[in-house]
Amino acid sequence: MLGARCLLRALRSCSSAPCPRHTPSAKLSVRDALGAQNTSGERVKVQGWIRSVRSQKEVLFLHINDGSSLESLQVVADSSFDSKELAFGSSVEVQGQLVKSPSKRQNVELKAEKIEVVGNCDAKDSGFVHIHTPIITSNDCEGAGELFQVEPSSKVKVPEENFFNVPAFLTVSGQLHLEVMSGAFTQVFTFGPTFRAENSQSRRHLAEFYMVEAEISFVESLQDLMQVMERLFKTATMLVLSNCPEDVELCHRFIAPGQKDRLEHMLKNNFLIISYTEAVEILKQASQNFTFTPEWGVDLHTEHEKFLVKHCGNIPVFVVNYPLALKPFYMRDNEDGPQHTVAAVDLLVPGVGELFGGSLREERYHFLEQRLARSGLTEAYQWYLDLRRFGSVPHGGFGMGFERYLQCILGIDNIKDVIPFPRFTHSCLL
Amino acid sequence: MLGARCLLRALRSCSSAPCPRHTPSAKLSVRDALGAQNTSGERVKVQGWIRSVRSQKEVLFLHINDGSSLESLQVVADSSFDSKELAFGSSVEVQGQLVKSPSKRQNVELKAEKIEVVGNCDAKDSGFVHIHTPIITSNDCEGAGELFQVEPSSKVKVPEENFFNVPAFLTVSGQLHLEVMSGAFTQVFTFGPTFRAENSQSRRHLAEFYMVEAEISFVESLQDLMQVMERLFKTATMLVLSNCPEDVELCHRFIAPGQKDRLEHMLKNNFLIISYTEAVEILKQASQNFTFTPEWGVDLHTEHEKFLVKHCGNIPVFVVNYPLALKPFYMRDNEDGPQHTVAAVDLLVPGVGELFGGSLREERYHFLEQRLARSGLTEAYQWYLDLRRFGSVPHGGFGMGFERYLQCILGIDNIKDVIPFPRFTHSCLL
Numbered sequence: 001m002l003g004a005r006c007l008l009r010a011l012r013s014c015s016s017a018p019c020p021r022h023t024p025s026a027k028l029s030v031r032d033a034l035g036a037q038n039t040s041g042e043r044v045k046v047q048g049w050i051r052s053v054r055s056q057k058e059v060l061f062l063h064i065n066d067g068s069s070l071e072s073l074q075v076v077a078d079s080s081f082d083s084k085e086l087a088f089g090s091s092v093e094v095q096g097q098l099v100k101s102p103s104k105r106q107n108v109e110l111k112a113e114k115i116e117v118v119g120n121c122d123a124k125d126s127g128f129v130h131i132h133t134p135i136i137t138s139n140d141c142e143g144a145g146e147l148f149q150v151e152p153s154s155k156v157k158v159p160e161e162n163f164f165n166v167p168a169f170l171t172v173s174g175q176l177h178l179e180v181m182s183g184a185f186t187q188v189f190t191f192g193p194t195f196r197a198e199n200s201q202s203r204r205h206l207a208e209f210y211m212v213e214a215e216i217s218f219v220e221s222l223q224d225l226m227q228v229m230e231r232l233f234k235t236a237t238m239l240v241l242s243n244c245p246e247d248v249e250l251c252h253r254f255i256a257p258g259q260k261d262r263l264e265h266m267l268k269n270n271f272l273i274i275s276y277t278e279a280v281e282i283l284k285q286a287s288q289n290f291t292f293t294p295e296w297g298v299d300l301h302t303e304h305e306k307f308l309v310k311h312c313g314n315i316p317v318f319v320v321n322y323p324l325a326l327k328p329f330y331m332r333d334n335e336d337g338p339q340h341t342v343a344a345v346d347l348l349v350p351g352v353g354e355l356f357g358g359s360l361r362e363e364r365y366h367f368l369e370q371r372l373a374r375s376g377l378t379e380a381y382q383w384y385l386d387l388r389r390f391g392s393v394p395h396g397g398f399g400m401g402f403e404r405y406l407q408c409i410l411g412i413d414n415i416k417d418v419i420p421f422p423r424f425t426h427s428c429l430l
Numbered sequence: 431m432l433g434a435r436c437l438l439r440a441l442r443s444c445s446s447a448p449c450p451r452h453t454p455s456a457k458l459s460v461r462d463a464l465g466a467q468n469t470s471g472e473r474v475k476v477q478g479w480i481r482s483v484r485s486q487k488e489v490l491f492l493h494i495n496d497g498s499s500l501e502s503l504q505v506v507a508d509s510s511f512d513s514k515e516l517a518f519g520s521s522v523e524v525q526g527q528l529v530k531s532p533s534k535r536q537n538v539e540l541k542a543e544k545i546e547v548v549g550n551c552d553a554k555d556s557g558f559v560h561i562h563t564p565i566i567t568s569n570d571c572e573g574a575g576e577l578f579q580v581e582p583s584s585k586v587k588v589p590e591e592n593f594f595n596v597p598a599f600l601t602v603s604g605q606l607h608l609e610v611m612s613g614a615f616t617q618v619f620t621f622g623p624t625f626r627a628e629n630s631q632s633r634r635h636l637a638e639f640y641m642v643e644a645e646i647s648f649v650e651s652l653q654d655l656m657q658v659m660e661r662l663f664k665t666a667t668m669l670v671l672s673n674c675p676e677d678v679e680l681c682h683r684f685i686a687p688g689q690k691d692r693l694e695h696m697l698k699n700n701f702l703i704i705s706y707t708e709a710v711e712i713l714k715q716a717s718q719n720f721t722f723t724p725e726w727g728v729d730l731h732t733e734h735e736k737f738l739v740k741h742c743g744n745i746p747v748f749v750v751n752y753p754l755a756l757k758p759f760y761m762r763d764n765e766d767g768p769q770h771t772v773a774a775v776d777l778l779v780p781g782v783g784e785l786f787g788g789s790l791r792e793e794r795y796h797f798l799e800q801r802l803a804r805s806g807l808t809e810a811y812q813w814y815l816d817l818r819r820f821g822s823v824p825h826g827g828f829g830m831g832f833e834r835y836l837q838c839i840l841g842i843d844n845i846k847d848v849i850p851f852p853r854f855t856h857s858c859l860l
Binding site for chain 1: 485487509510512561562563564565566567568569576577578579580581582583593594595596597598599600606607610611622623625627629637638640813849850851853855856857858859860
């Protein structure tokens with residue numbers, strides 16, 4: 001999360017005036033630098049993000065990645081270059097000589113003559129606050145009805161009808177609780193188990209699964225949210241690739257051949273954005289026969305999601321602005337028409353389909369009041385409505401299914417293979 | 431956890447030969463060094479653990495703590511002292527001159543002339559593996575019966591009697607799942623929510639609370655376990671104190687005056703150890719009238735626990751070797767008698783009572799088989815018994831209630847005040 005946010009905040013703050021001491025350097029991607037044949041001191045320029053910093057007495061080692069390759073380029077610099085700004089996540093421009101590396105771990109390294117920090121990444125004052133949202137709740141965030149109810153087992157003697165006086169359920173999302181907290185901490189996230197009593201045997205569903213959820217105050221556009229989502233996906237993936245290369249290699253080699261290239265393709269391209277309305281048009285014009293006929297006002301099915309990602313060249317694609325009638329009461333009304341939509345966004349990825357879901361939240365008291373009234377939820381969500389009475393701010397957030405994320409980056413077909421103790425209908429082993 | 435374990439593993443590896451270049455230095459505690467009046471270059475020696483390392487171009491800053499004071503002593507050294515061994519958690523002996531600090535953040539600092547690493551703390555190869563144990567389970571780890579049962583809410587249509595085919599509950603402990611994992615990863619831990627359907631309105635109980643639980647293979651004595659527990663408590667507390675001093679100060683100043691001293695007292699003393707049998711003797715000889723009469727074979731109540739801690743001078747105390755009849759089937763039989771005990775351990779702390787509970791696990795197939803048979807659990811725990819058939823090892827573990835830990839270090843009287851969304855009988859707000 002930190003990485004995502006600080007990358008998002010990065011500002012291009014330095015001039016890009018050419019280095020006066022040398023002839024202009026050839027600009028190379030990390031991939032091209034790594035593959036260079038001529039390593040007899042050619043002067044080059046590489047731009048990218050710092051993936052690791054190792055500071056020794058006289059030498060500073062940086063690993064730079066620009067998304068053109070899963071592998072990073074090692075930069076070797078005199079320790080006089082060392083500064084706080086050369087931190088994980090900072091974007092830099094490095095000029096120097098491409099030389100043969102004395103180490104066996106790489107063929108080529110870049111001997112730095114000049115390092116410019118393009119965008120700072122100070123993770124210290126830009127943190128998301130980690131909140132543990134509750135597992136047992138009296139809310140039903142999604143309004144979906146696929147809830148597990150919680151009651152003391154028959155062995156426990158409690159005189160009242162309900163242990164908690166009210167019906168209590170296992171959480172389907174920490175969103176509403178995060179919204180409470182974002183009203184004080186501005187940017188918050190949770191990482192914890194969530195539950196669906198879905199009678200499904202699919203390769204994408206579990207009864208108990210983990211979600212990363214984030215909520216951000218003072219966010220006014222889906223664009224801002226999507227930027228955080230894309231950065232989160234890319235930064236987390238880069239971190240996994242650089243911290244556990246052997247584990248990833250194992251999956252890519254023995255379970256999902258070709259996944260390495262597919263992942264690289266996702267990382268090096270900017271994610272795409274289409275509207276729900278455009279998505280339906282694409283599906284209608286498709287030559288493929290779908291089990292569920294695509295139509296405006298009807299939810300997208302997995303078969304549709306997978307088609308859309310393929311249609312987009314296997315680059316992850318954000319679908320935005322869904323029909324109001326399909327979405328829960330808390331999503332922000334776009335006040336458009338006649339096809340009435342809300343500011344919702346899903347991220348679809350190759351192989352998996354929906355990975356993230358998010359939205360701007362309805363922060364306007366009267367809009368929310370009417371939506372609740374129409375759904376008959378006014379009484380149950382009075383406390384939530386009250387959040388809009390005292391210091392309400394435009395805000396939004398999203399959730400990412402953690403096991404689906406693992407499926408996506410590792411190329412694992414069945415979600416039950418990325419969690420140690422999977423729970424699904426008919427199965428709760430151990 | 432890392433800190434706890436690496437401190438545990440620390441080996442006194444260096445000689446303590448006197449430094450030849452200077453006259454013998456006076457040995458000072460950190461507390462005495464901080465309070466020193468004579469700062470005109472007196473030569474001193476300080477021993478303790480490194481709490482932080484800040485490496486700059488020409489200077490190296492260390493903060494050293496030895497438990498004699500909540501505050502750490504700043505050590506300023508030439509960057510030539512810098513080495514990988516000077517890492518968080520390493521124990522060191524520093525000789526040098528005590529001088530007035532130029533910074534306003536402290537009065538005194540130690541100008542290092544010699545730094546000896548007494549015990550290395552290489553956190554890289556000594557990690558506990560973080561496991562997310564499941565929330566929904568078909569086990570009842572404690573055998574206590576105070577379980578929440580989980581079923582799809584009436585709105586969900588599932589034809590079978592049970593969604594999972596078997597009755598399913600909210601976890602009361604991740605221990606059994608951790609035991610599975612410790613059979614492959616040696617040292618594992620989990621940090622997650624656990625549940626009790628306890629009809630209690632006490633200031634120490636929640637229906638949903640967090641536990642840190644650890645499980646360690648190849649552990650053969652309670653002594654080893656207790657060392658990890660004590661180090662975990664002390665290292666975590668030191669980290670909280672050094673990373674969030676303002677938050678702690680807020681609680682100590684406005685909610686729990688005197689707590690700072692009480693905490694310091696806990697940190698600077700070695701925790702005590704008494705047996706359950708000794709504990710009962712102490713309680714029997716006490717002049718205090720207890721609501722529950724202490725007797726061998728009966729569980730200790732909170733009033734007993736609090737008395738024992740006071741009796742021990744408000745130093746945390748481990749109580750070991752509880753009656754076999756009081757404890758679950760998985761705890762290791764001490765094969766003693768006639769008062770038959772198991773290798774269980776609880777840590778009692780001031781203000782709270784029981785904070786940790788742990789035990790050696792019964793790793794011997796035939797012992798476990800008989801215990802299960804006697805409890806009528808053979809069928810339900812066949813999978814657990816099987817763990818003793820294939821590569822069984824002596825092992826043990828413990829759990830620490832996270833909210834009680836916060837109560838203990840912050841001096842918060844009511845457990846409902848250290849969790850954002852407390853759940854207890856009659857209450858499941860939001």
